Amino acid sequence: MFWLYPTYIAPIFNQFKPLGNVELKTKIDNLLKRTGFQSDGVFVMDGSKRSSYGNAYFTGIGKNKRIVFFDTLLKGMNDDEVQAILAHELGHFHHKHIKKHMISSFTISLLGLALLGYLINQDWFFHGLGISHPSNHIALILFTLTMPVFSFFIAPVNNYLSRKHEFEADAFAAKHANADDLVSSLVKLYKDNAATLTPDYLYSAFHDSHPSASIRINQLKTYK
Numbered sequence: 001m002f003w004l005y006p007t008y009i010a011p012i013f014n015q016f017k018p019l020g021n022v023e024l025k026t027k028i029d030n031l032l033k034r035t036g037f038q039s040d041g042v043f044v045m046d047g048s049k050r051s052s053y054g055n056a057y058f059t060g061i062g063k064n065k066r067i068v069f070f071d072t073l074l075k076g077m078n079d080d081e082v083q084a085i086l087a088h089e090l091g092h093f094h095h096k097h098i099k100k101h102m103i104s105s106f107t108i109s110l111l112g113l114a115l116l117g118y119l120i121n122q123d124w125f126f127h128g129l130g131i132s133h134p135s136n137h138i139a140l141i142l143f144t145l146t147m148p149v150f151s152f153f154i155a156p157v158n159n160y161l162s163r164k165h166e167f168e169a170d171a172f173a174a175k176h177a178n179a180d181d182l183v184s185s186l187v188k189l190y191k192d193n194a195a196t197l198t199p200d201y202l203y204s205a206f207h208d209s210h211p212s213a214s215i216r217i218n219q220l221k222t223y224k
């Protein structure tokens with residue numbers, strides 16, 4: 001899928017054009033050189049076809065990695081802000097956050113399936129939930145319905161790690177691009193997404209995968 005997706009599957013749903021802005025392209029090439037990142041090209045996707053949501057991402061593996069910007073992201077940002085956003089994403093890559101996230105979600109899935117394998121043979125699991133005739137498909141349905149009650153308590157751990165990764169990616173961006181540019185791009189993104197700048201501290205600690213705007217911006221200002 002890593003090989004097929006960028007070249008054959010994604011273009012079925014969206015149009016990808018090589019980045020046309022020469023000045024921005026030069027800045028990006030320099031950033032990639034500075035950070036030792038190899039890429040197969042920088043593309044712009046017509047995300048505006050569906051919504052105003054803006055994003056940037058990588059696809060592929062090895063030297064075949066493509067960098068993709070949504071046209072909606074490029075529209076509101078100046079070149080330095082786009083560079084800062086890309087530097088943040090490269091920070092995630094540099095710190096191997098994607099790999100770590102995959103390993104932890106595969107591990108959690110495996111543990112979940114092991115638990116399901118155990119419960120499927122326990123009469124109390126079915127009877128306790130009001131089912132008198134146990135079967136494999138009922139076990140799957142009961143498991144899917146009851147899991148959120150327990151996984152609810154795993155979410156804050158995941159979110160804590162995710163927020164830690166965001167700070168690491170921000171620090172990388174401040175080092176290889178510019179902290180001020182990342183701050184101004186974040187303010188624009190928060191504005192576009194109509195996100196609150198001052199969420200409740202406890203709510204945020206439990207539910208948020210990204211640090212709140214004020215905390216994140218204050219941290220970025222210390223890197224100057």
Ligand SMILES: [Zn+2]
Nearest residue numbers: 088092166169
């Ligand atoms: Zn991030």
